[in-house]
Amino acid sequence: MERVDLKGMGRTEVEAFVQSLGLDRFRGKQIFRWIYQEWARDFSPMSDISKGLRQKLSEAAMISELERVQMLESVDGSTKFLFRLADGPHIESVLIPEADRVTxxxxxxxxxxxxxxxxxxxxxxxxxxxxAGEIVDQFIHAQRVSRRRISNVVFMGMGEPMLNLDNVLKACRILNDDYGPALSQKKITISTVGIVRGMKKFVVAANKLGLALSLHSADESTRQGIMPVAKKNPLSEIMAQAKRYTELTRRRISFEYLLLGGINDSITDAKKLVKIIHGIPCKINLMRYNPVDGLPFERPREKDVLRFQGYLNPRVYAVTVRESRGVDIKGACGQLAGQMIDQQNHTIKT
Ligand code: SF4
Known part of the structure; x- marks a missing residue:
């Protein structure tokens, strides 16, 4: 009989599973805590469960794990993890310690x-x-390595979360669970390039989860030129969902804006941005493009970044220029490609 994988199950699912084995429901809560708070890899360390029960559980269930194939530390202290999924593809996560938080x-x-x-x-x-288990396991691996408690989780790695919303929301519920990592919903941010169908569903389910919308341009044709999904997801509908999010959650939305040299960094672009976000409680994060080998984009000139920020500053609630972390290990925004990096020039953790 194939064993059931408990990694990725929510608390009520684990409880239902143990009941299906004829065990008391509270055993589910115990096991859930061992998996997500103590990072147990199997049933052997579960000291509040008898040996006989642990044996019974290990015959019926297992706790899967991502295979970590590389871990690189940047000169700025951030760490990139490369994982191989059980069926072969690679994914990446980046741990970013800062003075007041670990993201x-x-x-x-x-x-x-x-x-x-x-x-x-x-x-x-x-x-x-x-x-969901593959998402939460990125957190468990990183928390094992991090000297400090991970305080924030952002869905800004590989993939578009709104296209995998059910699993993303399930992972968020596990991360938020008091018997799991107990991360506040306010410390978890879902990022999207603007998938209207997913956003409609997300805004009603969000509760207090954060939302970051990657605008990158307030001009429809510029947007369509750099983001193919923009053709099927018009800005008017995206912004309507952004506003709805702020109304339903009573939280500000973050607008992410990646400055690409000569493409979206002019004063005309800044004016369009101010216009489109009018009336939406928000903050704006500007980022400088990090060059990717083989792609025809340039980092913006510093004077253009300052001019763009200077135009926004008095006209919006909050605007910051986010410094990229992990550029040297290709761990910064837009650089994740699921590839091994030449290990000669980097610190490797094991
Ligand atoms: S920025 Fe990259 S990872 Fe994010 S939605 Fe676009 S293609 Fe996907």
């Missing part, structure tokens, strides 16, 4: 079907959606 950037898909022109993941092609 983990997780993947939601192997590859990405969105195919944004500036992104290494998009140019890699799409393999498949990740299961």
């Amino acid at each position: 983990l950037c997780v993947s939601s898909q192997a590859g990405c079907p969105a195919k944004c022109a500036f992104c290494a993941t998009g140019n890699l092609g799409y393999k498949r959606n990740l299961k």
Whole structure:
């Protein structure tokens, strides 16, 4: 008989599973805690469960794990993990320690079907959606390595979360569970390039989860030129869902704007941005493009970044220029490509 995989099951699912074995429901809560709080790899360390029961459980169930194939530390302290999924594809996560927080950037898909022109993941092609357990396991691996508690999780790694929303939301529920990692919903952010169908579903399910919308341009044709999904997801509908999110959650939305030299970094672009976000409680994160080998985009000039930011500053609630982390290990935004990196020049952790 094939054993049931408990990694990725929510608490009530684990409870239902143990009941199906004829065990008391509270055993499910115990096992859930061992998996997601103590990072147990099997049943042997579960000291509050008798040896006989552990034996019975290990015959019926298992706790799967991602295979970590590489771990690289950047000069700036961030760490990139490369994992191999059981059926072969690779995914990546990036751990980013800062003074006041430790953020983990997780993947939601192997590859990405969105195919944004500036992104290494998009140019890699799409393999498949990740299961909830494969998403949560990125957190467990990173937390084992991190000296500090991971305080924030952002779905900004490989993949478009709105195209795998059920598994993403399930992973969020596990991360938020008091018997699991107990991460506050406010510390978990889902990022999207603007998939209207997914956003409609997300805004009603979000509760207090954060939302980051990758706008990258407020001009429909520029957007369509760099993000093919924009052709089927008009800005008017995307912005309507952005506004609805702020109304239903009473939270600000983050607009992400990747500055690409000579493409979306002019004052005209900044004016269009101010216009389109009018009336939406938000903050804006500007990012400089990180060059990807073989892609025809350039990093913006510093004076253009400052001019863009300077125009926005007095006109919007909050605007920051986010510094990229992990550029040297190809762990920064848009650089994740699920590839091994030459290990000669980098610190390898084992
Ligand atoms: S930027 Fe995000 S949505 Fe676009 S191709 Fe890359 S991973 Fe996919």
